Amino acid sequence: xxFWDIYDIHRNKTGRTMKxxxxxxxxxxxxxxxxxxxxxxxxxxxxTRRAMTKSWAPGCWEIPxxxxxxxxxxxxxxxxxxxxxxxxxxxxxxxxxxFSYRRDNPDEGDNYFVDVYRFELDFDERDLVLQEAETDxxxxxxxEEIDAIGKDGxxxxxxxxxxxxxxx
Numbered sequence: 001x002x003f004w005d006i007y008d009i010h011r012n013k014t015g016r017t018m019k020x021x022x023x024x025x026x027x028x029x030x031x032x033x034x035x036x037x038x039x040x041x042x043x044x045x046x047x048t049r050r051a052m053t054k055s056w057a058p059g060c061w062e063i064p065x066x067x068x069x070x071x072x073x074x075x076x077x078x079x080x081x082x083x084x085x086x087x088x089x090x091x092x093x094x095x096x097x098x099f100s101y102r103r104d105n106p107d108e109g110d111n112y113f114v115d116v117y118r119f120e121l122d123f124d125e126r127d128l129v130l131q132e133a134e135t136d137x138x139x140x141x142x143x144e145e146i147d148a149i150g151k152d153g154x155x156x157x158x159x160x161x162x163x164x165x166x167x168x
Contacts, residue, residue: 003070034078035065044140062156087129090119
């Protein structure tokens with residue numbers, strides 16, 4: 001069984017944990033999640049489509065991510081999530097989020113912080129090993145393509161994360 005640390009509104013650990021996806025958090029409690037955008041040197045991003053068997057947002061596009069396990073750091077979690085969901089290895093050591101944000105959902109009992117990372121990685125598509133239970137495929141997409149998917153409402157959390165797709 002997976003556990004997540006519980007944080008206060010200032011992002012300090014409370015010393016308490018919760019079971020993964022146990023949406024009965026107290027007001028003012030938060031958990032930490034991570035998202036990791038992987039971009040090839042040619043400027044295309046690896047995005048995955050959620051399996052149609054998923055109970056929430058089946059068929060929507062996303063970038064790898066998930067909950068930070070109890071005792072795990074944010075950089076360790078994003079490297080783990082990318083490896084589990086795509087088979088690709090990114091460095092945890094020294095990784096810093098591009099930005100973070102907070103989402104408050106008191107009616108759902110699910111408040112969380114999100115650390116959003118971006119990694120440039122020159123990988124071969126043959127190296128991809130997608131989690132079949134999680135994904136229904138992938139695409140290497142230019143920022144303009146991702147923007148169109150986001151404007152269609154088919155990219156998870158697009159309004160909150162779209163700046164991770166901006167290339168310098």
